[in-house]
Amino acid sequence: MPTGFGYLAVLEGFQTYPAEIVVALAAVIGLLVGSFLNVVIYRLPLQMQNAWRSDALDFLGHSPEPAETVNLWTPASRCPSCKSPIKPWQNIPVFSYLLLRGRCPHCGEPISIQYPIVELLSGVICAGVIYYFGLNAAALLIIVFSWILIALTGIDLEHQLLPDSLTIPLMWLGLLVNISGVFTDLTSAVIGAAAGYLALWSIYWLFKLVTGKEGMGHGDFKLLAALGAWVGWQQLPLIIVMSSLVGAILGTVILLAQRKGRGNPIAFGPYLAIAGWIALLAGDRISAAYLNTF
DSSP states (O other), X not given: OOOOSTHHHHHHHHTTSOHHHHHHHHHHHHHHHHHHHHHHHHHHHHHHHHHHHHHHHHHTTOOOOOOOOOSSSOSOOBOTTTOOBOOGGGGSTTHHHHHTTTBOTTTOOBOOTHHHHHHHHHHHHHHHHHHHHOSSHHHHHHHHHHHHHHHHHHHHHHHSOOOHHHHHHHHHHHHHHGGGTSSSOHHHHHXXXXXXXXXXXXXXXXXXXXXXXXXSOHHHHHHHHHHHHHHOXXXXXXXXXXXXXXXXXXXXXXXXXXXXXXXXXXXXXXXXHHHHHHHHHHHHHHHHHHHHHO
């Protein structure tokens, strides 16, 4: 790799270390970022709800209700149940959950299993990507892509919501990345973004015309557009097929396990995210294997 300034120099510096140390460091960074992703998953919907409430009150001509400022940085970490502040040693990714046995030390309420799962997932992905692809710009971009998908998945599972503040930047980042053809050529990326949006938009309206119901949220259109910007239009059929199959199977299992009726909404974003992640890392190989088989 040629010498340079900025991140290139940093990458060169880390490449002088043994691979095991670099992978371990990637895992630690992944765990720490996973902790922040939990903050995003929990607080971003609250932040959006507060903004919607404020806009609604303003539209109706009412004075805004006094409310605590909630964003990704304030207030400090605290128990969602009793609001007791969380001490630094109680906020260590994964380990604190195990030490506290999954319960708040103040009120004893259970801590959601989501927290260690997200942290572990982030750590494993970071370590795995660096181990498999090495320490380079493409690997770092895959990690950033993965982090955003983790946040979107967590939010959609909890709220059936895919925030524009995550999906739209993800799409633009994919287009910018592919100006240099990192994952696909720019033309394929642009067509992928447009085709991804229009594909689910068309399905949405067809379903609504036939049934009179909304089959999915608009956030799903934007997420598939973002995935298309990263992987190109060629991988969109694979993403749609994989996400639909996994969604149908897991959705049925969830409905049976929770005994929910067919009218209850099921988040589709997580299945798109999983399929998109697989397509970015192995889409070409999967497509080639399929074509060779048939």
